[in-house]
Structures are given as C-alpha cells and as structure tokens.
Amino acid sequence: MNPASNLESFSQFPLLDLRGRHLNTAELKAAMPRAETTFDVASHAVEEIINKVRGDGFAALAELASRFDGVQQQHPLVPQEELVRALEALDPAVRAALEESIARARVFADAQKPDDATVEIAPGATVTHKWVPVSRVGLYVPGGLAVYPSSVVMNVVPAMAAGVGSIALASPPQKDFGGLPHPTILAAARLLGIDEVYAIGGAQAVAAFAYGVPANDFGPALAPVDVVTGPGNVFVATAKRLVKSVVGIDAEAGTTEIAILADDSAEPAFVAADLISQAEHDPHAASVLVTPSEKLAEAVRRELAAQISSTKHVERVREALSGPQSGVIMVDDVEHGIAVCDAYAAEHLEIHTQNASGIAGRIRNAGAVFVGNYSPVSLGDYCAGSNHVLPTSGTATFASGLNVTTFLKAVQIVDYNQRALREVSGHIVSLATAEDLPAHGDAVTVRFPS
CATH class of the missing domain: 3.40.50.1980 (Nitrogenase molybdenum iron protein domain)
Structure with missing residues (x-):
C-alpha cells in the first residue's frame, strides 16, 4: 500500500x-488537547454509584453488575476453584510472557524500597523516618474493550515488594464468562498468589474497596482497604478522586x-x-x-x-x-x-x-x-x-506512577532522653508562649520541677 x-x-x-x-x-x-468527557461531567454519576454502594452493599453491586455488565450475581467473590482452573487453562505462551513480566517488574520494585533513616539531632536526641507498609490494599484491573492481565502484574508486584499483608483485586464481571472476570485476569492473579478476587467493575469497585461491604446471605464481608490503585476509564479515575479523603490512591490513572x-x-x-x-x-x-x-x-x-x-x-x-x-x-x-x-x-x-x-x-x-x-x-x-x-x-x-512507595507510609519516631529535652526546653516554652499555647510549654516544664 x-x-x-x-x-x-x-x-x-x-x-x-x-x-x-x-x-x-x-x-x-x-x-492542550484534552478529552471532552471530564471529571466534572462524570462526578454526578460517580457520586450516585458511591452512595448506592455505601447504602445498599452487595445488593447495589448486584444491581450495578446487571445494569453495566449484563450479568446476575449474588456475591462477587470469585471461587478459589475458578482461579485454579483459569491458571491451568492458560496458554503456555501467555504464561511465559506473564512470568517474564513479573520477574522484570520485581527487579525494579525491589530496587525502589527506601531505607529507614535515623538521625542523631544532638546527644541523646534521635529522630527516625520509618517506612511501614499499609495493612490492606484494593487493586483494580479494568475490563471492557480489552483484557489487562498486565495490569494485575503492575498492581500486585509493587504491593508485594512493599510488604502489604492483605491484597484484594477487582475486575469487571464478563457476561461471556459466567459473570466472572476474564479468565486471563484470574490466571494472572493466581500466578501471583492472589486469592481474594472480586467480579466488580468501574466506580463501584473503588467504592466497595474504600468503604467496605457487609456480609450477605451468599458470602463474606468485603473489608475496607487503606489504599486503592489501578488504571481505568474516567469514571474509575473520578471515583478515586472522590474517595481519596477516605483511602490513599496511586494517581488518577x-x-x-x-x-x-x-x-x-x-x-x-x-x-x-x-x-x-x-x-x-x-x-x-x-x-x-x-x-x-x-x-x-x-x-x-x-x-x-x-x-x-x-x-x-x-x-x-x-x-x-x-x-x-x-x-x-x-x-x-x-x-x-x-x-x-x-x-x-x-x-x-x-x-x-x-x-x-x-x-x-x-x-x-x-x-x-x-x-x-x-x-x-x-x-x-x-x-x-x-x-x-x-x-x-x-x-x-504532581503525581507519580504506581511504585512501591504507593503502598508505604512514613512514621516519624522521636526519642529524646531527659538531658536532650532539657537542652531545648527553653526554646519550646518561648515558642509555645509566642503561639499563645502555654500548656504546650507546661508539658515540658512539668518534667523539670525546680
């Protein structure tokens, strides 16, 4: 041609x-050229979805799965046997490609882990910057027009490298696969050792992760998470924007x-x-x-x-x-x-x-x-x-790509002995007085009676 x-x-x-x-x-x-569908346009619809999930739990998720995905579900948790079956049926060439992707991602993720830092400010006075993994994360993998097992890798590997103890994953239910996420998604999750996988799509998945969902007659509760990550369309990105006062997010991807x-x-x-x-x-x-x-x-x-x-x-x-x-x-x-x-x-x-x-x-x-x-x-x-x-x-x-520090938080540890505190006690009192917060100064002087 x-x-x-x-x-x-x-x-x-x-x-x-x-x-x-x-x-x-x-x-x-x-x-700059930008899409006409903006966060402002999506916000109203997403707020309604979030409120519905918060109010009606799994019943709302079932109604939204029927409306958006054309599937009927009583509980979105994917049975373990489906994860096993998906990995067993995975094309060997795709498995090999995923394993290579995982291996390379792990090399880079392991190199990103920051060291703790302890500084001796003065004799007997140390301050430590300690990195701690969040307890639980919710990882979103989009569906719809394409299948993204690669996004399973990109979400899970840095979370594991960070040391997160509880990892849940959600991906949209697929009518062609009995209301489950695409089997390649399930296979990738199983390959990485993730056993908590939900058939939930879009903004409703973000809402479920952020606020949690009580148990129903058909299955256990979905516990809320500390951080939600993963790519998606404008509705997923908007949902992440709307819940980031409740949970951490990676970015509006x-x-x-x-x-x-x-x-x-x-x-x-x-x-x-x-x-x-x-x-x-x-x-x-x-x-x-x-x-x-x-x-x-x-x-x-x-x-x-x-x-x-x-x-x-x-x-x-x-x-x-x-x-x-x-x-x-x-x-x-x-x-x-x-x-x-x-x-x-x-x-x-x-x-x-x-x-x-x-x-x-x-x-x-x-x-x-x-x-x-x-x-x-x-x-x-x-x-x-x-x-x-x-x-x-x-x-x-202002935002970064998903990385190990997305799943970490920094805790500052202050450790002063008596002598070290005494050395700065006068400065603390002076600043407390300047800010008209005398009790702040008193909290120091009470430790050094005349």
Missing part, C-alpha cells in the same frame, strides 16, 4: 499550531494518553505505530505528536492513514485519533516542544529526537518517559520492568 495515496483519508487528525505564540505556563496548559516529541530525525512509521498503539485502547484515548517539523507531521499523517487501514480495531483507533484529545502540536523548535510536553504532562511521553537521552533528562512532567526508537510505550506496558499504572489528564505535574 502506498501511504502517500492515503493522506487525505486521515486529514481529520487535529492540528494545533503554537508556532510564534509566546504562551505562559497557564496558557499552555489551557491550550484514567483513559490512556501518549505524547511523542519528535524532530526531523524521527522515523515516521515508528511514530505512527506508537500513536495507534495507544489509540486502540479506547475511543477517548489521546495520541499527541509534538514537533517543529512540518515534513515529519505530514509523513506521520501518511503513515497513520496506511497503518490504520490494517489495524484490528480500526474504528476505535479512528475515533480516538480524530477526537479533540488527539492531534499534532506544531512548535517552533525542540526547546519549545519540551515546554509544551511539560505543560501537557503526558501519561506516556516518547522522545524521538537527536540526543533523545539528553532531552528525556530535561523533562519534568510525565508519568513515564520512553527514549529513542527502541523504547516504545508497549514495552513499558508489558516487559520493560517499569510500571504502566501512570497519572493521566495532566496530573503528572
């Missing part, structure tokens, strides 16, 4: 021309997005393939090319036209690439492109430029950065050793 002959067939790839425009950071952020910073040295076929690879996730997925090169932009459009016609999920990909969340952003030069990429704060950012490693080192805002021609996002999705649960929708300006 001649790509050039198909240029017009994909002219709907949007264009945002920022050349010659001197925008500040706030203006750049406002100009919503509908996927990729940005590619590229110059004339980039290979158009690679760039187009990588844009398509993320677009096939979801019609609302974002695929953005940032480039100073009109020649490259045109070549990528041609490649998109050629490659889309032969991809499996052609309609889904076309819808995603032609949506307001996708397109080409023209910039003055690579320096301008770096500023645009930091404003966009992509979940996945690929660098296809000269001196790609040097450019990657200058990026501040991205969930993960992929360097050069042979580090595509799909590598990170499966076998890089990195984690693919990453912040989306610009939240990478």
Whole structure:
C-alpha cells in the first residue's frame, strides 16, 4: 500500500499550531488537547454509584453488575476453584510472557524500597523516618474493550515488594464468562498468589474497596482497604478522586494518553505505530505528536492513514485519533516542544529526537518517559520492568506512577532522653508562649520541677 495515496483519508487528525505564540505556563496548559468527557461531567454519576454502594452493599453491586455488565450475581467473590482452573487453562505462551513480566517488574520494585533513616539531632536526641507498609490494599484491573492481565502484574508486584499483608483485586464481571472476570485476569492473579478476587467493575469497585461491604446471605464481608490503585476509564479515575479523603490512591490513572516529541530525525512509521498503539485502547484515548517539523507531521499523517487501514480495531483507533484529545502540536523548535510536553504532562511521553537521552533528562512532567526508537510505550506496558499504572489528564505535574512507595507510609519516631529535652526546653516554652499555647510549654516544664 502506498501511504502517500492515503493522506487525505486521515486529514481529520487535529492540528494545533503554537508556532510564534509566546504562551505562559497557564496558557499552555489551557491550550492542550484534552478529552471532552471530564471529571466534572462524570462526578454526578460517580457520586450516585458511591452512595448506592455505601447504602445498599452487595445488593447495589448486584444491581450495578446487571445494569453495566449484563450479568446476575449474588456475591462477587470469585471461587478459589475458578482461579485454579483459569491458571491451568492458560496458554503456555501467555504464561511465559506473564512470568517474564513479573520477574522484570520485581527487579525494579525491589530496587525502589527506601531505607529507614535515623538521625542523631544532638546527644541523646534521635529522630527516625520509618517506612511501614499499609495493612490492606484494593487493586483494580479494568475490563471492557480489552483484557489487562498486565495490569494485575503492575498492581500486585509493587504491593508485594512493599510488604502489604492483605491484597484484594477487582475486575469487571464478563457476561461471556459466567459473570466472572476474564479468565486471563484470574490466571494472572493466581500466578501471583492472589486469592481474594472480586467480579466488580468501574466506580463501584473503588467504592466497595474504600468503604467496605457487609456480609450477605451468599458470602463474606468485603473489608475496607487503606489504599486503592489501578488504571481505568474516567469514571474509575473520578471515583478515586472522590474517595481519596477516605483511602490513599496511586494517581488518577484514567483513559490512556501518549505524547511523542519528535524532530526531523524521527522515523515516521515508528511514530505512527506508537500513536495507534495507544489509540486502540479506547475511543477517548489521546495520541499527541509534538514537533517543529512540518515534513515529519505530514509523513506521520501518511503513515497513520496506511497503518490504520490494517489495524484490528480500526474504528476505535479512528475515533480516538480524530477526537479533540488527539492531534499534532506544531512548535517552533525542540526547546519549545519540551515546554509544551511539560505543560501537557503526558501519561506516556516518547522522545524521538537527536540526543533523545539528553532531552528525556530535561523533562519534568510525565508519568513515564520512553527514549529513542527502541523504547516504545508497549514495552513499558508489558516487559520493560517499569510500571504502566501512570497519572493521566495532566496530573503528572504532581503525581507519580504506581511504585512501591504507593503502598508505604512514613512514621516519624522521636526519642529524646531527659538531658536532650532539657537542652531545648527553653526554646519550646518561648515558642509555645509566642503561639499563645502555654500548656504546650507546661508539658515540658512539668518534667523539670525546680
């Protein structure tokens, strides 16, 4: 197929021309292409789901499973024999791939574990920064348009590396599999030793994890968790936002997005393939090319036209690439492109430029950065050793990808002896008096009677 002959067939790839425009950071952020379905739009529906689950427990989960997934359930806990059966039936090639993914993820996760730090502030005065795993976590694995056993790996491995003692996993019930999650999801959970798996999808899974669900006549209670992690659509991400005053979350890992910073040295076929690879996730997925090169932009459009016609999920990909969340952003030069990429704060950012490693080192805002021609996002999705649960929708300006510290909390331990406290007692009294909190000072002076 001649790509050039198909240029017009994909002219709907949007264009945002920022050349010659001197925008500040706030203006750049406002100009970035984003999906029309926002958290504000989803919030009302998600609040209703959360309140329903809190009020009606498993009855609400059953009603939502019927409405959204077309399945009937009395209790969502997956029987142990189904986990065993799923692993026994797993394609050996898929099992081998999962085992390799697990092994690589464990190497990286084990390296992330921080050490405790104890500092002697003065003789007899120490302060310790102690890392403690949370007690229980709820891990979400999406379903729907695709199957994500890789997300089981990405959620579970860092939780285990952190030392979490109780791990529960939820994934949407599937009508084609008797109301259970997809068997490949169940197999991955079993492979990792997870035996508490629930057939619960979407925002309702997040609500169930956050608030817990009392037992019913058909099964045990679902105990609330301390941290909820995992990717999902905008409704899952919104639910995580709404419950994060109750539980910890990893990040608002919503509908996927990729940005590619590229110059004339980039290979158009690679760039187009990588844009398509993320677009096939979801019609609302974002695929953005940032480039100073009109020649490259045109070549990528041609490649998109050629490659889309032969991809499996052609309609889904076309819808995603032609949506307001996708397109080409023209910039003055690579320096301008770096500023645009930091404003966009992509979940996945690929660098296809000269001196790609040097450019990657200058990026501040991205969930993960992929360097050069042979580090595509799909590598990170499966076998890089990195984690693919990453912040989306610009939240990478302040949020991190899922990692071991997501499942840890820091406890400060203060240990002063009598002499060490006496040395600072006067300062404590002075500060307590300045803040008009004299009892704070009294709590020190009572220990040193005249």
